[in-house]
Amino acid sequence: MSTTITDRVVDTARWLASDPVSRARTGQTPHAVIFRDQKACVRYFAPATALFPPVFCVVPLINTWTVFDLMPGRSVVEALTAAGVPVYLLDWGRAGPEDADLPMSHYVDRVLGRCINRAIRHAGIDAIDVLGYCVGGTFLALHLARNPSPVRRAFFLATPIDFSRSGRLSIWARPETFPLDTIIDGFGNFPQALMLDSFRWLRPTGSTQKLKTLVDRGGDPAFRELWAALEAWNGDGVDFPGATYREYIRGCYFDNALIRGGWVMDGRRVDLRDAKIPAVALAAGGDHIVPEAAAHALAEVWGGPVTVATISGGHVGVCAGAKLPAAIVDWLGA
Amino acid sequence: MATANPDLGKLGDELYSHWERAMGGWWDQVLENPSFLDAMGKNLGGAAQARGKYEQGVDQSMERMHLPTRNDVIRVAKIAAMLEERMLQQEDVVLGLKDQLTRLEKEAVHARIEAAEARLELRETLAAIRGELGRGASSMALATAGTRRRKGNG
Numbered sequence: 347m348s349t350t351i352t353d354r355v356v357d358t359a360r361w362l363a364s365d366p367v368s369r370a371r372t373g374q375t376p377h378a379v380i381f382r383d384q385k386a387c388v389r390y391f392a393p394a395t396a397l398f399p400p401v402f403c404v405v406p407l408i409n410t411w412t413v414f415d416l417m418p419g420r421s422v423v424e425a426l427t428a429a430g431v432p433v434y435l436l437d438w439g440r441a442g443p444e445d446a447d448l449p450m451s452h453y454v455d456r457v458l459g460r461c462i463n464r465a466i467r468h469a470g471i472d473a474i475d476v477l478g479y480c481v482g483g484t485f486l487a488l489h490l491a492r493n494p495s496p497v498r499r500a501f502f503l504a505t506p507i508d509f510s511r512s513g514r515l516s517i518w519a520r521p522e523t524f525p526l527d528t529i530i531d532g533f534g535n536f537p538q539a540l541m542l543d544s545f546r547w548l549r550p551t552g553s554t555q556k557l558k559t560l561v562d563r564g565g566d567p568a569f570r571e572l573w574a575a576l577e578a579w580n581g582d583g584v585d586f587p588g589a590t591y592r593e594y595i596r597g598c599y600f601d602n603a604l605i606r607g608g609w610v611m612d613g614r615r616v617d618l619r620d621a622k623i624p625a626v627a628l629a630a631g632g633d634h635i636v637p638e639a640a641a642h643a644l645a646e647v648w649g650g651p652v653t654v655a656t657i658s659g660g661h662v663g664v665c666a667g668a669k670l671p672a673a674i675v676d677w678l679g680a
Numbered sequence: 681m682a683t684a685n686p687d688l689g690k691l692g693d694e695l696y697s698h699w700e701r702a703m704g705g706w707w708d709q710v711l712e713n714p715s716f717l718d719a720m721g722k723n724l725g726g727a728a729q730a731r732g733k734y735e736q737g738v739d740q741s742m743e744r745m746h747l748p749t750r751n752d753v754i755r756v757a758k759i760a761a762m763l764e765e766r767m768l769q770q771e772d773v774v775l776g777l778k779d780q781l782t783r784l785e786k787e788a789v790h791a792r793i794e795a796a797e798a799r800l801e802l803r804e805t806l807a808a809i810r811g812e813l814g815r816g817a818s819s820m821a822l823a824t825a826g827t828r829r830r831k832g833n834g
Contacts (some may be wrong), residue, residue, distance in 0.1 A: 350688065350689075351688045351689045352688075360684070383768060384764050384765065384768075403771050442757065443750070443754050443757075444754045444757035444761060445761075447758075460768065460772070469773070472691040498758075501775070514712065515710065517712050517717070518711075518717065520717075522718075523714065523717040523718050523720070523721040524721050525721050525724065525728075527726035528725035528728055528729060529724060529725060530728075531728070531729075531732060532725075532727075532728025532729045532730070532731050533728050533732070533733035540724075547711065548705040550703065550711070551703050551704050554696075554700070555700065558696060613776045618745070640763055652832055669794050
């Protein structure tokens with residue numbers, strides 16, 4: 347039945363007034379927590395029958411892990427386990443004021459190293475394949491370059507490597523206009539609300555576009571459900587621990603040290619050329635947060651062989667589609 | 681011919697895309713303008729400093745009332761985290777030792793199997809030597825008895 351635009355707007359407004367975002371439930375795929383490292387934990391999603399080697403996934407420190415498990419039918423971990431992939435997922439937990447002094451090496455070396463080792467021990471294997479998403483991928487790349495980890499291959503999804511090509515974020519995060527130290531000295535951690543605002547302002551008309559799409563496709567209940575799940579996940583951010591944020595912005599944005607080199611973390615040099623395992627750099631074609639060029643730059647600096655590829659979707663939308671799990675399964679099966 | 685219900689949806693889409701292009705272009709100029717970014721940076725820095733000062737003030741008031749401050753709670757949380765980290769380090773050591781023990785056990789079992797196999801091999805060799813010795817001794821005894829018989833007859 348065709349409806350007029352007025353009907354659709356009214357219907358959407360009524361639906362939004364019923365507060366669907368607070369009712370949205372993310373992270374519903376059954377799993378077990380196999381290890382806890384203070385606030386972080388490793389979540390294990392078991393397939394009915396394991397047909398592929400296990401994969402260890404790392405999501406960004408600033409997001410909740412449910413980006414990989416948005417809702418039934420739109421979940422990376424659900425699709426992977428259905429295909430027979432045992433999935434280990436690192437949940438960083440929520441940083442509080444007591445974590446403001448934790449250096450980047452705490453996350454890159456200690457937490458990542460320990461969690462990968464526990465996943466390997468749990469799986470009863472000698473080495474594992476790893477997957478990093480967004481900043482989680484950047485942390486993973488740093489870890490692999492600095493530590494002799496029992497890792498076979500790495501898959502980097504929408505992972506920024508060349509921060510000078512990170513679009514508008516690279517213009518905003520310049521030392522002459524971004525008072526990094528004043529912000530961290532005042533706030534302690536970088537507040538997730540500010541992070542969310544900065545992502546919104548990357549595309550100022552994005553919020554209107556989002557509402558327009560909701561009006562246009564509001565007749566599809568599955569789309570509405572996904573929309574609410576994405577909003578719920580998006581609004582549930584995590585503060586970036588202060589000291590780590592300072593190092594991250596300096597190293598990645600101010601100095602672009604992953605490309606230029608010369609980053610010394612916790613007294614040790616970091617150089618992605620030291621990582622020798624094979625890697626995949628997968629970018630999302632419509633990503634305005636991590637443009638293709640920023641993600642594909644891995645091939646310029648990674649020590650091992652790199653395969654670059656692009657799939658359709660936006661930075662977060664790529665996690666809600668069917669193409670990403672298929673690409674991961676193909677990679678695991680290769 | 682004019683329709684009774686004009687396609688407002690299509691018109692809306694066109695209007696929206698015009699608006700988005702116009703606004704997008706304007707925002708691009710603003711959001712990448714160095715003066716704007718400088719002002720925003722100062723604003724953000726000011727807000728952070730104000731927040732820091734506010735928290736400091738609250739802490740001082742709590743301290744004057746002999747109540748636990750935010751810093752006290754943070755200190756306790758840090759101690760808890762430190763203790764948990766130490767426990768995890770101990771767990772790492774125990775797991776490392778367990779791995780070493782498993783490796784040693786495997787090596788010991790392997791060595792014992794190799795020793796048992798060597799002993800079995802030795803036993804078989806010994807039995808073969810004994811057999812040959814036995815056969816040699818009996819043929820020697822037969823030969824001696826034959827010689828004696830020949831000497832007796834002679």
